[in-house]
Amino acid sequence: MSSTQTQSGPVRLIACGDVALIEIDNPPVNATSQAVRAGLEAAIEQVEADETIGAVVIAAAGRTFVAGADISEFGKPPLAPYLPALLNRIEACRKPVVVAWHGTALGGGCEIGLAAHARVIDARGMIGLPEVKLGLLPGAGGTQRLPRLAGLANAIDIMASGRMVPAREARSLGIADVVAEGDLRDAALDKARSLIGQPIRRTADRDVAAEDPQALAEVEAKAARDARGRIAPLKIIEMARLATLLPVAEGMAFERKAFLELVGSAQSRALRHAFFAEREVAKVRGIGGVVARPVRSVGIIGAGTMGAGIAVAVLDAGLPVTIIETSDEALTRGRDRISGLYDRSIRSGRITPETKAARLGKATFSTDLASLGEADLVIEAVFEDMAVKKQLLARLEAATRADAILATNTSYLDINEMAAGLERPQNVLGLHFFSPANVMKLLEIVKADRTAPEVLATGVAFGKTLKKIAVVCGVCDGFIGNRIMARYRAQCEFMLEEGALPQDIDGALEAYGFPMGPFAVQDLAGLEISWARRKRLAPTRGPDERYVPVADRLCEQGRFGQKTGRGWYRYVDGKRLPDPEVEALILAHSAARGITRRRIDAEEIQQRVVATMVNEGTKIVAEGIAQRPLDVDVVLMNGYGYPAWRGGPMHEGDRIGLPAILKVLKPMQGRDGPGFEASQLLIEIAAEGGSLAQLNTRG
């Protein structure tokens, strides 16, 4: 096909007869770095000057078309040529320009296509404007051009959600002109040739089609509702509306101003931190070059809620699973549970009944541990009890191959103790899934003292196979997430005792950005499980520990949360309502302790919660339980609802400033008992004027 090639950095110009193919080649995802922008500009100039060329195709090498602007350039001084001007240049080109989208054409990559004169998309390709997930809006004309192609309501839906749009939907919405079922480049070259000599259809010259005002209002209201504290979706709506009022060039001037405002915002900085942190956690210290063991089949012990969810996660990744239960009845219940999880996916349209059948076809059910003889990895998800788990691991060691990895899904128990009596403790690690395990992205991979490096490397590779965000941590009570959440909940209960009510605390934390406050979460999960745990731990509770027994009193009254219609709140027709009985109980408790209650405002509640989390997170890093502060952030954001637009507690600690965090921690010393003293590392970093982020890059 090619006759001549010229190269300007990561952009190649390939002559294909009377059509020029501009190929962007900037691994891994062809981001529009400065070199790509400069190369594209030079290529367009060259094409326009060459009278032998009648039309242009812009395509990309590798696994995807351009996945957007180079996020790592944001926050640095911008370098010419600027993407918006470059895309205007492409749109103004006197020769027809066709884009060939494949993989995921996102952000600036989608915007290149919107500025081109026609769009051809690979049948498996997707487009999207996910800038909102980075706290941004499309900044290279996307807010002005997409409404002109897809209509205002569709454009707002796509940009405010940041969702990916599959090829056929892109075609039906008028975004793509052709879906290429065969070779994408051939289809794009054909399209380009067909446009030679035809009048050029520029997106900027189109009007935004009239809409049903009711439908538009609904889409806008949904986007605004879903924003929940984020500013970018609201800006997107504002900018998209301009497309109906202003020419593209004028709309883009507003878009540029809004984009620059957002790039500098704390929310976007936090979301960019979240984006890179979620990828950085995969870089685990100490296992570079270590070869993971192959995992071709998995055993799961226990088919309760957790075991069933894990089974579905593993089956979804295409691996065969053997599920073990203690009796045929329990196995039947487990099978029904797994089948039910798939039925839910069928109802929501995510899978077909055929997919369910194929995946379930890879599941074997047994009551005999001997069925695990060939398993490469066995995950136990049985009752949270040290004696039960120890005994089970010993039996598993006898039933499996010598190189089989034994994983525990414990959320609190000491994995060192669990592995201590085994013959091969080096094969043991923790795989702490979050419920529902087939949905939640987070996986804590717990490295015990004797876990072998290749066993840890296998855990990390397995997490990747399951498409989880896997964070490696060490052994301690509750690992990263539950350990921090235990302090968080305790701090909230202290505030209850001092003067706040459950609805004050939940309201303040929901306003901060958590989807639910701690008391509403407990009511949803059921209060009886943590009650049982507290009763178990009561004999070892230190005499100087500050303990608030209000939850115990609720449980004694049978108030186990939503399922009993009463917990921290009362529930009427599914609605959560403050309960005067609970208030009376709390007030009586404070009085019995001789505490004079005082008003605690939302700001104090938020500050105490954040400071508690930053403090415990820093201790976790100082003890080497988490590799870096960013690992703590990733766990809290992906497993516990910490708002991503705040970047996780450690990022938030730096934003607020460590001296301010220490000031909030000061009154906790002594008052809140052991565990709430300020972290020595935090004190040292604050004294040096440093930040927690600097620990992210320390070896």
Ligand code: HSC
């Ligand atoms: C944007 O486009 C703004 C525009 O509107 C224009 C702005 C104009 C401004 C004008 C000012 C006036 N940049 O995820 P993976 C790296 S905003 C830099 O593991 P996958 C990533 O860090 C952007 N790097 O792969 C990783 O590096 P590592 C809108 C990027 O196959 C490696 O690539 N676009 C990058 O699972 C592999 O990534 C987005 O938000 C980028 N844009 O997923 C898309 N994208 O190996 C963001 C990736 O060193 N990207 N990297 O760790 C994604 O969603 C996913 O990466 C993909 C691939 C789905 C593309």
